[in-house]
Amino acid sequence: MKMVQFIAGATCPSCSAKDTIAINAENNLIYCVKCEFTEERPKEINNKKQSINVINIQDYKNPKS
Numbered sequence: 176m177k178m179v180q181f182i183a184g185a186t187c188p189s190c191s192a193k194d195t196i197a198i199n200a201e202n203n204l205i206y207c208v209k210c211e212f213t214e215e216r217p218k219e220i221n222n223k224k225q226s227i228n229v230i231n232i233q234d235y236k237n238p239k240s
């Protein structure tokens with residue numbers, strides 16, 4: 176199972192590459208696939224696409240539409 180998703184349209188603040196930012200749903204860490212950039216990320220990102228995590232259950236209870 177993939178626990179990683181890319182954030183569409185996100186630009187890396189470190190190397191300025193676009194669409195290289197991914198989020199690891201296991202630890203809520205975002206990172207750039209092109210450089211060493213990592214950052215903690217609030218869970219709001221997770222409502223983009225469901226992944227297998229407890230956090231997403233909360234998102235499901237709170238649909239933003």
Ligand SMILES: [Zn+2]
Pocket residue numbers: 187188189190191192195207208209210211212
């Ligand atoms: Zn980068």
